[in-house]
Amino acid sequence: QVQLVESGGGLVKAGGSLRLSCAASGLTFSSSTMGWFRQAPGKEREFVAAINWSGSSTNYAYSVKGRFTISRDNAKNTVYLQMNSLKPEDTAVYYCAASRVPVGAPPAQRLYDYWGQGTQVTVSS
Numbered sequence: 001q002v003q004l005v006e007s008g009g010g011l012v013k014a015g016g017s018l019r020l021s022c023a024a025s026g027l028t029f030s031s032s033t034m035g036w037f038r039q040a041p042g043k044e045r046e047f048v049a050a051i052n053w054s055g056s057s058t059n060y061a062y063s064v065k066g067r068f069t070i071s072r073d074n075a076k077n078t079v080y081l082q083m084n085s086l087k088p089e090d091t092a093v094y095y096c097a098a099s100r101v102p103v104g105a106p107p108a109q110r111l112y113d114y115w116g117q118g119t120q121v122t123v124s125s
Helices: none
Strands: 003-007 011-014 018-025 034-039 045-051 058-060 068-073 078-083 092-098 119-124
Touching: 003 045, 011 078, 018 034, 018 092, 018 119, 034 078, 045 068, 045 078, 058 068
Parallel strands: 011 119
Antiparallel strands: 003 018, 018 078, 034 045, 034 092, 045 058, 068 078, 092 119
8 A cells, every 4th residue: 555654844934944755655666756746725736846766857836946856765765845945825735746657757746646645834924
């Protein structure tokens, strides 16, 4: 059974930083595309960042480019999202997602097969 468990969320002031982690089990992590998505209250879930199986290719939403960094450690079956210069509009539940097959680093949610339960990130002004 595939499990994706996010951690690292919390409350931070604008301009601060957080690092999210997603520990994966039950899948061949080293060949899986991994992604981060978020859903703010009253809004649809949106793409944040993605990384291919080797870490050689990444993709970011325009709103986070230059502030967020996605990375992975295949030895630890973990993907990370380093979030710097946080803004109140980054407040959302952040979800980790995995694709069963290597598909590059796409933003399309339909390409991801497994999802975590999410971790809350709240940025105060």
